[in-house]
Every structure is written in structure tokens, then in C-alpha cells.
Amino acid sequence: NLNDLTQWVMDQSASNANEVGAASVEYLMVFGYTALAYMWAKMAVVALTHADDTSGFYKAKVGTARFYMKRLLPRYIGMSAAVKGGADPLYELDDEMFETA
Numbered sequence: 001n002l003n004d005l006t007q008w009v010m011d012q013s014a015s016n017a018n019e020v021g022a023a024s025v026e027y028l029m030v031f032g033y034t035a036l037a038y039m040w041a042k043m044a045v046v047a048l049t050h051a052d053d054t055s056g057f058y059k060a061k062v063g064t065a066r067f068y069m070k071r072l073l074p075r076y077i078g079m080s081a082a083v084k085g086g087a088d089p090l091y092e093l094d095d096e097m098f099e100t101a
Helices: 003-013 018-048 058-071 075-084
Strands: none
Touching: 003 018, 003 075, 018 058, 018 075
């Protein structure tokens, strides 16, 4: 979960300052997916109390929330794995390796 991932980054960065920068993009993506999941869950709770609505608005909210949870939110798993890949792979290649002749 996000708390565990945050703690992991903090623990790793205590001995290697490069870990924060290396984790930043994927960590923020995980944070964003988590925040959106929270918001969709809140919307779904409200929408479920409007079962008598005939416009389809609330039904669409519940359907979209389900879609998000089942199809988009699982992306956090790969992003979390990338964060835990650490900083070392980013620093294995020297600048000189990218120079052209």
C-alpha cells in the first residue's frame, strides 16, 4: 500500500539520497492512482444511495468507479515494483557511454 511504499522510499533514502529522485515519478503515479481511487470510492458511496434515479447519472458513476478500480487502479502494482527497483540501475551507465563519435 501507499504507506508501505512511502516507508520503503524513506528507509532507502536514509542511506542513498539518489533513491528519492529515482523513485519520484513512479511514486507520484502511485500516489495519484491512490488519490483517484479514494475519490471514486466516495462518489460511488453517494451514487449507491440514489438507486431510484432514472436519469442514469448515478448508475454511470458506479460503473465508472468499478472500471477505475478494476482496470486502472491495478497499474499501481507495476509502478510500486518500479519504485522498489531502486536507484542503482539509473546510475550504472556513465555519461561517456552516450557520447557519439
